[in-house]
Amino acid sequence: MIETNDLSKQFDGFWAVDGVSLKIQPGQVLALLGPNGAGKTTTVRMLTSVLSPSRGWAKVAGYDVVRESDKVRSSVGVLTEHHGLYGRMNAVEYLDFFGDLYRIDRKVRRQKIDCLLEQFGLGLVRKKRLGEYSKGMRQKLALVRALLHEPPVLLLDEPTSAMDPASSRLVRDAIHQLRSRDRTIVLCTHNLAEAEELADQIAIIQRGKIIHLDTLDSLKKKLLGSTHYVITYANRTRELIKWEDMGIQFPEGVEPVSVGDHQLEFKVDNPEQTNPELLQRLVSAGLQVISFSEVPRSLEQAYLEAVNHTQEYYEII
Amino acid sequence: MRLFDAVLPALVIARREVRDQFRDWRIIFPVVGLTVLFPFLMNFTANQILNFVREYGANIIGERLIPFLLMIVGFFPTSASLVISLETFVGEKERGSIEPLLNTPLKDWQLYMGKLLSSTVPPLISSYLGMGVYLAGISINRIPLPEPQMLVLIISLATVQAVVMVAGGVVVSSQATSVRAANLLASFIIIPVAFLVQGEAILMFWGNYQTLWWAVIGLTVLAFLLVRVGLAHFQREELLGREIDVLNIRWGVRVFWRSFSGNARSLLEWYRLVIAEGYRLLKIPFLIVTILVIAGVVIGMDQVNQFPFTIPASEISLSNGGYSSILKYLPFFSLGHVIAVWWQNVRVLLLAFVMGIFTFGVLGVLPVMATVGVAGYLIEILNRSGIQILPIVLGLIAPHGIIEIPAAILATALVLRAGAIMATPVPGKTVGEVWLESLGIWARTMTGVVIPLLFIAAVIEVWVTPRLASLILN
Numbered sequence: 001m002i003e004t005n006d007l008s009k010q011f012d013g014f015w016a017v018d019g020v021s022l023k024i025q026p027g028q029v030l031a032l033l034g035p036n037g038a039g040k041t042t043t044v045r046m047l048t049s050v051l052s053p054s055r056g057w058a059k060v061a062g063y064d065v066v067r068e069s070d071k072v073r074s075s076v077g078v079l080t081e082h083h084g085l086y087g088r089m090n091a092v093e094y095l096d097f098f099g100d101l102y103r104i105d106r107k108v109r110r111q112k113i114d115c116l117l118e119q120f121g122l123g124l125v126r127k128k129r130l131g132e133y134s135k136g137m138r139q140k141l142a143l144v145r146a147l148l149h150e151p152p153v154l155l156l157d158e159p160t161s162a163m164d165p166a167s168s169r170l171v172r173d174a175i176h177q178l179r180s181r182d183r184t185i186v187l188c189t190h191n192l193a194e195a196e197e198l199a200d201q202i203a204i205i206q207r208g209k210i211i212h213l214d215t216l217d218s219l220k221k222k223l224l225g226s227t228h229y230v231i232t233y234a235n236r237t238r239e240l241i242k243w244e245d246m247g248i249q250f251p252e253g254v255e256p257v258s259v260g261d262h263q264l265e266f267k268v269d270n271p272e273q274t275n276p277e278l279l280q281r282l283v284s285a286g287l288q289v290i291s292f293s294e295v296p297r298s299l300e301q302a303y304l305e306a307v308n309h310t311q312e313y314y315e316i317i
Numbered sequence: 318m319r320l321f322d323a324v325l326p327a328l329v330i331a332r333r334e335v336r337d338q339f340r341d342w343r344i345i346f347p348v349v350g351l352t353v354l355f356p357f358l359m360n361f362t363a364n365q366i367l368n369f370v371r372e373y374g375a376n377i378i379g380e381r382l383i384p385f386l387l388m389i390v391g392f393f394p395t396s397a398s399l400v401i402s403l404e405t406f407v408g409e410k411e412r413g414s415i416e417p418l419l420n421t422p423l424k425d426w427q428l429y430m431g432k433l434l435s436s437t438v439p440p441l442i443s444s445y446l447g448m449g450v451y452l453a454g455i456s457i458n459r460i461p462l463p464e465p466q467m468l469v470l471i472i473s474l475a476t477v478q479a480v481v482m483v484a485g486g487v488v489v490s491s492q493a494t495s496v497r498a499a500n501l502l503a504s505f506i507i508i509p510v511a512f513l514v515q516g517e518a519i520l521m522f523w524g525n526y527q528t529l530w531w532a533v534i535g536l537t538v539l540a541f542l543l544v545r546v547g548l549a550h551f552q553r554e555e556l557l558g559r560e561i562d563v564l565n566i567r568w569g570v571r572v573f574w575r576s577f578s579g580n581a582r583s584l585l586e587w588y589r590l591v592i593a594e595g596y597r598l599l600k601i602p603f604l605i606v607t608i609l610v611i612a613g614v615v616i617g618m619d620q621v622n623q624f625p626f627t628i629p630a631s632e633i634s635l636s637n638g639g640y641s642s643i644l645k646y647l648p649f650f651s652l653g654h655v656i657a658v659w660w661q662n663v664r665v666l667l668l669a670f671v672m673g674i675f676t677f678g679v680l681g682v683l684p685v686m687a688t689v690g691v692a693g694y695l696i697e698i699l700n701r702s703g704i705q706i707l708p709i710v711l712g713l714i715a716p717h718g719i720i721e722i723p724a725a726i727l728a729t730a731l732v733l734r735a736g737a738i739m740a741t742p743v744p745g746k747t748v749g750e751v752w753l754e755s756l757g758i759w760a761r762t763m764t765g766v767v768i769p770l771l772f773i774a775a776v777i778e779v780w781v782t783p784r785l786a787s788l789i790l791n
Contacts, residue, residue, distance in 0.1 A: 012568075045557065048420050050416070050419050050420060050553050050554065050557060051553075051554050051557065052554060070422045070424065071422075073420055073421060073422045073423075074422040076420070078416075078417070078420045080413075080416045080417055080420070081416075082413030082416065083413070083417070084409070084412050084413030084414030084415070084416065084417065085414065086333075086337060086414060088337055088340045088341065089333075089337070097329065097333050098417070098421065100329045101326055101329055101330075101418075101421040101422070101423060102421065102422065103422075142417070145417065
């Protein structure tokens with residue numbers, strides 16, 4: 001649904017986006033992460049045919065962003081960084097205006113407007129001037145605008161920024177609902193928990209280049225190493241435990257990291273294969289296992305690792 | 318039907334904008350003031366001045382004042398419209414509301430036309446209403462209304478003036494980086510229009526209504542060109558791309574130099590470029606200016622019918638040694654005079670360039686047309702006075718004119734091209750870039766061809782033409 005090859009954009013000799021190649025299938029959500037000024041917004045603008053690439057190409061919903069820009073824009077719903085509403089209009093007028101520009105039949109668009117405003121909790125303020133809306137309400141309305149023409153591709157730039165927790169939850173749930181087999185969603189965000197919750201794939205962009213593109217688990221593994229697990233047990237303290245004395249041999253690929261009172265942390269290369277065996281050996285050796293759990297590692301850790309590592313690289317060169 | 322479908326999105330944009338404008342009291346207040354209150358004030362002024370001039374028997378001033386005030390009443394609301402048009406694109410950019418619009422399937426021209434319409438229609442309605450109120454007041458006060466032909470003239474003038482100002486304002490707005498920059502650039506519209514209105518006022522009091530119709534035609538062409546320029550250079554990308562109000566002199570010099578030098582590695586290569594590129598770029602403008610020059614001569618000759626003037630043959634003593642005797646008294650044949658003649662020609666062509674910059678090249682053709690027009694007029698005067706023209710042309714014009722006239726035509730063709738290119742879409746280039754490039758082409762052709770040719774022509778004019786003329790005319 002979205003395919004780019006060597007997509008690049010130069011401004012006055014500076015490559016804001018440099019050689020971005022992506023392939024996002026229908027039904028997938030890609031989170032595009034990166035520091036401020038990394039090239040996220042420029043990439044999105046190229047995908048909406050607002051900026052033309054200096055090099056490379058992109059296809060969105062099967063249309064070329066340069067040659068078929070009108071069709072691309074018809075197929076894309078965009079939540080822009082600055083949602084800039086018209087302060088003297090109300091929500092219904094505003095959405096009706098955009099519905100008209102997307103050539104949605106008047107009757108259909110009225111129904112859709114009512115339905116979406118209700119869904120996003122804006123039904124009661126539908127006749128209120130947009131200048132009087134709170135930041136969160138504006139953000140929700142901008143999202144409604146992006147959804148109005150039921151686009152097969154959604155490009156959402158910071159969809160929950162400036163929202164209170166309840167509204168953020170509402171929008172995230174809406175994005176969950178919007179996932180379908182036919183729809184592709186690109187999410188630009190600094191909210192890494194949100195990306196973790198919503199995205200199938202994570203792309204980290206820095207200085208215009210995609211430095212990592214993978215699924216969440218693979219990315220964590222790649223950036224943070226093997227998965228860590230913790231076993232807690234009842235019958236041994238740190239001083240007393242001697243693995244060799246107990247006749248425990250760890251399976252290959254398991255490496256103890258730390259031992260605490262009633263607790264062992266270790267890392268595993270291939271948990272699907274080694275964890276059941278390890279657990280069996282420990283229990284057989286008489287260890288009274290209370291719990292066996294994965295040490296949670298956030299996308300934030302992986303992201304910071306990626307960004308700092310690349311930053312160091314740029315500083316060196 | 319297909320045309321209507323294509324125009325419909327532009328109308329949707331225009332409708333929203335017009336509604337929005339009429340919800341803003343800062344717009345409503347001056348519009349209502351200029352539509353209702355100002356015409357009443359003008360009615361009062363008209364009454365007072367009419368009574369005053371009648372006392373002194375200067376009725377003609379009163380007669381001319383009524384249509385003049387009507388023009389002013391029609392003009393004022395359109396002048397307020399400049400504020401709306403100046404912020405139409407750049408204002409939305411500053412408020413962050415332009416990007417959602419740019420993301421819709423609107424084509425560039427639909428968006429541009431929508432904005433243009435929304436900036437034009439309200440001030441025009443206001444202008445017509447204002448004129449209506451003024452005329453109603455005149456009727457109520459039993460002052461004779463201007464003739465229908467005059468009313469049509471003034472309404473046409475107000476309309477095209479409004480379109481020119483709004484179209485200019487929208488061009489500025491689509492190219493400016495901030496509302497502040499747009500307001501500063503507005504002087505490029507306000508000052509010429511102020512001069513224009515002053516000129517119109519003079520013509521109106523003079524009673525030269527025929528010339529005012531020419532002004533209507535000229536403004537219509539200008540309005541068309543401004544809309545064309547706006548459409549040609551409107552780029553979504555540029556609207557979002559430019560953020561900073563900084564005059565990038567280094568970039569400007571680089572673009573100019575690239576165009577001027579053509580990246581040539583030697584003088585010979587540069588000359589080849591100037592000639593080859595010049596021929597490619599300038600053959601059509603050259604042809605057009607040549608036709609205009611011929612038309613200028615013909616118009617000049619025709620003016621003899623308007624302004625007849627004859628020289629008695631007895632007073633003309635160019636033949637029979639008379640010309641040689643004049644030569645004795647004229648201090649020709651010095652380098653100083655060569656430079657004086659050369660500089661005069663260069664100065665006129667520079668003036669043509671300056672005039673052309675602000676008028677898409679249109680007024681840039683005037684100096685050369687006026688010069689050949691005067692020459693045509695004088696030739697026809699001499700012809701009608703019974704003097705043989707051929708020796709005069711061969712002796713006084715041809716020796717240096719054979720170089721000077723093509724050089725002047727070439728320089729004018731450059732100005733015409735620079736003006737035309739501004740109204741032509743150049744993908745991926747900003748207005749500034751296009752302008753600097755055409756400035757580079759103008760400068761290199763002037764430096765490489767026109768100025769040297771004018772110098773050669775000046776040398777001939779000072780050292781050769783008088784001698785040849787002496788030989789031929791004697």
